[in-house]
Amino acid sequence: xxxxxxxxxxxxxxxxxxxxxxxxxxxxxxxxxxFGFAAVEQVTTLPLLLVLALLLACASGQLWSLLxxxxxxxxxxxxxxxxxxxxxxxxxxxxxxPLRLHVEGLQFxxxxxxxxxxxxxxxxxxxxxxxxxxxxxxxRGLKVPGVLADLLLLTLRYLEELRGEIVRACLARRLRGGRxxxxxxxxxGLLLAAALIRxxxxxxxxxxxxxxxGHSGALAAPLAPMVARDWAGVALAAGLALLVLLGDRLG
Amino acid sequence: MHLPDGLxxxxxxxxxxxxxxxxxxxSLARIARLPDPGAAMPRAAMLTAIFFAVSSLAVPVPxxxxxxxxxxxxxxxxxxxxVPAILVGLFLQAVLFGHGGLTTLGLNGLILAPAxxxxxxxxxxxxxxxxxxxxxxAGSGGVVLSLAVFxxxxxxxxxxxxxxxxxxxxxxxxLLAHLPLVLAEGVLVVVVLRVLARVEPGLxxxx
Numbered sequence: 001x002x003x004x005x006x007x008x009x010x011x012x013x014x015x016x017x018x019x020x021x022x023x024x025x026x027x028x029x030x031x032x033x034x035f036g037f038a039a040v041e042q043v044t045t046l047p048l049l050l051v052l053a054l055l056l057a058c059a060s061g062q063l064w065s066l067l068x069x070x071x072x073x074x075x076x077x078x079x080x081x082x083x084x085x086x087x088x089x090x091x092x093x094x095x096x097x098p099l100r101l102h103v104e105g106l107q108f109x110x111x112x113x114x115x116x117x118x119x120x121x122x123x124x125x126x127x128x129x130x131x132x133x134x135x136x137x138x139x140r141g142l143k144v145p146g147v148l149a150d151l152l153l154l155t156l157r158y159l160e161e162l163r164g165e166i167v168r169a170c171l172a173r174r175l176r177g178g179r180x181x182x183x184x185x186x187x188x189g190l191l192l193a194a195a196l197i198r199x200x201x202x203x204x205x206x207x208x209x210x211x212x213x214g215h216s217g218a219l220a221a222p223l224a225p226m227v228a229r230d231w232a233g234v235a236l237a238a239g240l241a242l243l244v245l246l247g248d249r250l251g
Numbered sequence: 252m253h254l255p256d257g258l259x260x261x262x263x264x265x266x267x268x269x270x271x272x273x274x275x276x277x278s279l280a281r282i283a284r285l286p287d288p289g290a291a292m293p294r295a296a297m298l299t300a301i302f303f304a305v306s307s308l309a310v311p312v313p314x315x316x317x318x319x320x321x322x323x324x325x326x327x328x329x330x331x332x333x334v335p336a337i338l339v340g341l342f343l344q345a346v347l348f349g350h351g352g353l354t355t356l357g358l359n360g361l362i363l364a365p366a367x368x369x370x371x372x373x374x375x376x377x378x379x380x381x382x383x384x385x386x387x388x389a390g391s392g393g394v395v396l397s398l399a400v401f402x403x404x405x406x407x408x409x410x411x412x413x414x415x416x417x418x419x420x421x422x423x424x425x426l427l428a429h430l431p432l433v434l435a436e437g438v439l440v441v442v443v444l445r446v447l448a449r450v451e452p453g454l455x456x457x458x
Binding site for chain 1: 294339346
């Protein structure tokens with residue numbers, strides 16, 4: 001889990017911004033837009049994708065938080081932009097010694113990086129801004145098996161337990177003189193096993209208590225029926241994805 | 252080592268969803284046949300949390316990233332539960348941190364989940380006679396199998412215009428970057444299973 005992201009930050013109260021949609025609608029919107037964007041084949045369509053993604057990010061009301069989470073995808077997009085022009089296509093655009101930049105590779109690099117950034121931005125804007133229990137409820141509402149929704153919630157619940165166990169085990173290891181070297185890999189295995197055993201004991205106790213209280217699957221509370229606004233959001237996302245695709249194929 | 256969004260054709264991404272859904276359905280059916288299907292839920296959630304956390308330690312190596320996979324460990328400790336656990340971990344990474352991808356969730360599931368199940372099968376077959384070798388094969392084999400499926404997807408999905416020699420060189424570099432991981436995950440599974448066998452045998456799938 002990246003630094004600074006704890007269960008508290010992941011589970012912060014929902015801030016809908018300008019996207020006041022039901023979690024089921026958000027999931028459907030994210031899927032429509034992500035698959036629509038993934039099907040784009042022309043570099044000339046990319047500005048439209050990126051503008052739409054940026055608008056959604058602004059509408060989420062959490063632009064800076066999203067930009068922070070985009071760091072890793074940005075690095076990967078940059079790497080794709082660097083590599084593909086060097087390895088793809090016959091048409092040389094520029095040459096310096098053995099290095100050759102190819103037109104086709106540049107187009108592929110732009111296409112892959114642009115699609116990646118647009119899809120990740122849309123996904124984060126629509127889904128990362130939901131509290132985990134609402135996300136799990138959305139999945140349940142879309143008829144995803146209850147095991148998956150329960151597993152998702154319990155995973156987030158135990159993430160903090162695990163973080164605490166690992167921090168304690170790392171401290172104990174340092175106090176015993178352990179160092180961070182490649183040769184100390186078995187030590188990390190011990191650390192992982194110790195964290196797993198202690199975390200598992202607590203997790204099993206919590207789970208047993210929940211079952212004794214009558215829990216029988218479906219931790220996520222059921223959602224109210226989707227209203228017209230939610231359906232309009234889904235229709236808008238599907239329409240935008242279709243328009244992007246039409247523009248891409250006909251443009 | 253997750254396929255990012257936007258890299259492969261959308262048809263492959265949809266096929267990945269279909270394949271992962273079929274594997275998930277089969278796994279859930281097998282879980283439902285267990286004497287107490289919910290008993291492994293805390294262990295599955297704890298291992299999903301570990302999988303989620305360590306997969307976030309990613310270093311970019313185009314066209315993807317290098318990070319611990321833990322497919323073998325998940326398979327050995329969770330059995331059929333490894334499939335939902337891996338899919339939930341991948342989903343959380345994609346929607347919370349943009350690592351992996353929403354459109355490539357199915358393909359990424361197919362890279363890791365079958366490797367976890369095969370590692371589990373190999374471990375179960377060898378463990379009674381050669382426990383250490385079984386653990387090494389499960390841990391290292393899980394990484395090797397995942398790498399093989401990943402390489403196959405990349406070769407199938409990348410455009411034909413990519414220079415074949417450069418593509419092979421990039422894949423070779425990528426596989427080389429994962430070699431330490433192959434060894435590390437073998438050692439990791441050996442150590443974890445030994446500790447569990449001594450301290451908490453209840454966490455081992457046979458107990």
